[in-house]
Amino acid sequence: MARTALRGRLTWQAAAVVSVTGETASVVTIELDPPHWPGHHAGQHLDVRLTAEDGYTAEREYSIASAPGEPVAITVERLEDGEVSPYLTGELRAGDELELRGPVGGYFVWEPGDGGPLMLLAGGSGVVPLRSILRHRRRTGSDVPARLLYSSRSWQDVIYRDELGQDHDGVQVSYTLTRGHPAGWTGHTGRINQALLERVAWPAEAGPLAYICGPTSFVETAAAALVGLGYPPERVKTERFGGTGGR
């Protein structure tokens, strides 16, 4: 009997790797060409499965870095003790195949109709789904005002540095560097806290919609600070990826 994908079920598929592009010393963006892709929403992720020769498998979730309508891409940070990311960042080449399923997620997603103003908070590689949201905003011509605060270990670790660049198209981007900064740095330093958010985030009276993605401790701190500033908890969407990677 022919294999038929059940409606609503996720089916693993082998996607061709179109390209692998370095973003920082430890981060790559992998463009993929899955044979069956229903389209995705900004903020969703996909599941990747690696299978060893002995049949051992490891699955990980990676946020989709591209906007809806763009070729599917994920951005992956190498975790030195990881089972999957060292292969994806160090071994995978264009022309290889990668087993994946998706898209996944219906909570940490944004459509222009959801409105804003958008308050996006990224810890390290937590910027990936937020980049998809910003690209989607731009591609749809949305005039929802947006602010991004991006916490990174160092300037060298900032992903999509050229793309995020300076303020553009009604998006205000600010950075805080947690482990040292270049000479003449005029951005913020140190870990995120309520005092920083009080200066950088939209005031609660503006009715902002917040998306926070990063390591678990970053997300907990940032979410509590926004709620402390008066953001209603149901307007603060969070996604935690565990570990301490990215900070």
Add this chain to the structure above:
Amino acid sequence: MDALDGNAIGGLLIDVFGTEMTAASSTCATCGASRPVAELVVYRQAPGTVVRCRTCGSVLMVLVRRADVTSVDLSGLASLSQPGSALSRQAA
């Protein structure tokens, strides 16, 4: 090991429920707190996944996968409902 959240098990939940569940609303049977599945606390260590209430810490769901069978214990939930397609169960 750091806790994740319900976003991380979106794919697993599609396996179990046949539909997207991270935006579904959950209610803790112990303390009554309601929040989206995406905001629940998730510990994922082979062979199982444990989902806890972010308010009181009670175990809400346990999912254990072995070969192609996933065992699911939802007894910590008072309700689990997805807007549009009510998947609701009463507290035991």
